[in-house]
Amino acid sequence: MSESFLIAGATLPDGSRADLLIEDGTVVELGASVSATDATRVDADGLIALPGLVDLHTHLREPGYEQSETVLTGTRAAAAGGYTAVFAMANTSPVSDTAGVVEQVLSLGEAAGYATVRPIGAVTVGLGGEQLAELGAMAASRAQVRVFSDDGFCVSDPMLMRRALEYVKAFDGVIAQHAQEPRLTQGAQMNEGVLSGELGLAGWPAVAEESIIARDVLLAEHVGSRLHVCHVSTAGSVEVIRWAKSRGIRVTAEVTPHHLLLTEDLVRGYDARYKVNPPLRTRDDVEALREALVDGTIDIVATDHAPHPVEAKDTEWDAAANGMVGLESALSVVHAALVADGRLDWADVARVMSSKPAEIGSLAGYADGLVVGAPANLTLYDPEASRSFSTEDLAGKGVNSPYLGLELPGRVLHTFHQGRRTVADGTVVDVAEVARA
Numbered sequence: 388m389s390e391s392f393l394i395a396g397a398t399l400p401d402g403s404r405a406d407l408l409i410e411d412g413t414v415v416e417l418g419a420s421v422s423a424t425d426a427t428r429v430d431a432d433g434l435i436a437l438p439g440l441v442d443l444h445t446h447l448r449e450p451g452y453e454q455s456e457t458v459l460t461g462t463r464a465a466a467a468g469g470y471t472a473v474f475a476m477a478n479t480s481p482v483s484d485t486a487g488v489v490e491q492v493l494s495l496g497e498a499a500g501y502a503t504v505r506p507i508g509a510v511t512v513g514l515g516g517e518q519l520a521e522l523g524a525m526a527a528s529r530a531q532v533r534v535f536s537d538d539g540f541c542v543s544d545p546m547l548m549r550r551a552l553e554y555v556k557a558f559d560g561v562i563a564q565h566a567q568e569p570r571l572t573q574g575a576q577m578n579e580g581v582l583s584g585e586l587g588l589a590g591w592p593a594v595a596e597e598s599i600i601a602r603d604v605l606l607a608e609h610v611g612s613r614l615h616v617c618h619v620s621t622a623g624s625v626e627v628i629r630w631a632k633s634r635g636i637r638v639t640a641e642v643t644p645h646h647l648l649l650t651e652d653l654v655r656g657y658d659a660r661y662k663v664n665p666p667l668r669t670r671d672d673v674e675a676l677r678e679a680l681v682d683g684t685i686d687i688v689a690t691d692h693a694p695h696p697v698e699a700k701d702t703e704w705d706a707a708a709n710g711m712v713g714l715e716s717a718l719s720v721v722h723a724a725l726v727a728d729g730r731l732d733w734a735d736v737a738r739v740m741s742s743k744p745a746e747i748g749s750l751a752g753y754a755d756g757l758v759v760g761a762p763a764n765l766t767l768y769d770p771e772a773s774r775s776f777s778t779e780d781l782a783g784k785g786v787n788s789p790y791l792g793l794e795l796p797g798r799v800l801h802t803f804h805q806g807r808r809t810v811a812d813g814t815v816v817d818v819a820e821v822a823r824a
């Protein structure tokens with residue numbers, strides 16, 4: 388029998404107060420005053436109980452790039468951020484483009500024990516953009532892949548994109564597109580605009596993203612399939628997606644925490660921690676993205692957690708790798724960007740960071756949130772805490788966080804994955820040691 392927990396006096400996303408009893412990996416009781424003598428008591432007075440967060444866009448780097456992250460370290464980072472499930476991007480080495488590789492990633496996640504790891508399959512062989520990968524075999528594998536993406540690269544060939552969209556209909560899969568017209572972004576280094584001219588960095592125009600999204604929503608409509616747009620970053624993209632949704636096209640979209648908070652002005656110091664794909668944009672873009680998340684045009688927040696070794700970032704701008712870590716900071720950044728001023732409440736956060744990403748990725752167990760009978764995946768968050776974000780807050784291998792030294796609100800204090808505690812009092816638990824005990 389696994390350890391039982393009585394979470395006492397938590398505030399649920401709807402604002403009500405309740406005790407939760409967790410036994411055998413399940414929420415077995417939820418109410419005003421639950422008693423259980425043999426359960427470990429967790430005092431949750433003043434803490435928000437959120438359903439375990441689900442990240443539809445995580446780079447776990449294993450197999451192949453273990454110097455950046457492993458499934459173990461990446462899921463520790465996830466737990467630290469309140470996540471209990473992550474979808475692992477396919478740009479590994481070998482690429483996750485076969486049943487064998489996705490099953491390997493799945494097994495590594497199960498062995499680590501910190502979060503459910505759902506592998507994302509590549510759309511094209513080797514992310515090469517030329518030949519469709521074995522989408523059906525990955526879907527039928529033990530990993531049950533439903534999300535396919537060449538993230539890092541755009542599926543730029545419209546015929547391949549059409550075929551991929553058609554193919555995944557058979558098992559209600561979804562193509563998650565990294566929308567970046569490659570010809571319009573050759574050598575691009577930062578958002579194209581007045582500032583890129585001033586800084587002497589090659590521009591990355593908004594239209595490179597918007598034109599692909601426009602094409603893809605039309606393709607999705609044409610074949611009646613499901614499209615998901617990764618890391619939307621411009622106001623124009625929001626308008627295209629709003630139009631597509633108004634036509635009933637089956638499109639969903641994500642925004643990253645960093646695109647909700649940070650702007651291109653940070654590039655002024657040429658500090659490559661701010662180098663990311665897609666690039667940080669303007670204040671107007673940030674405002675449009677916030678509005679879109681609030682009105683539902685953008686469905687979810689996804690981190691695009693992209694760890695890199697220090698040497699890949701600690702170099703001149705042009706040579707540095709794109710990407711930021713994001714799992715550990717995501718909830719605090721969403722809090723700062725949209726909860727602090729009341730535009731999102733905690734029920735909205737539960738939707739955009741848990742139930743909706745699970746729905747898009749066909750992940751069971753998150754649809755109803757924290758209810759009796761649901762798997763005990765949850766996080767306890769202290770909304771009154773605040774901290775200067777530091778490397779101490781990072782639990783994965785990557786230290787390429789854009790928030791180091793910034794004051795961020797809130798703090799994840801406890802995370803439970805399938806009834807097991809993965810974070811206790813703000814510290815990641817050694818789950819292997821607990822299992823041995």
Ligand SMILES: NC(=O)N[C@@H](CC(=O)O)C(=O)O
Nearest residue numbers: 446538539663664693709710
């Ligand atoms: N988002 C990023 O800036 N980086 C991603 C891939 C990519 O989109 O370039 C990575 O894998 O590092």
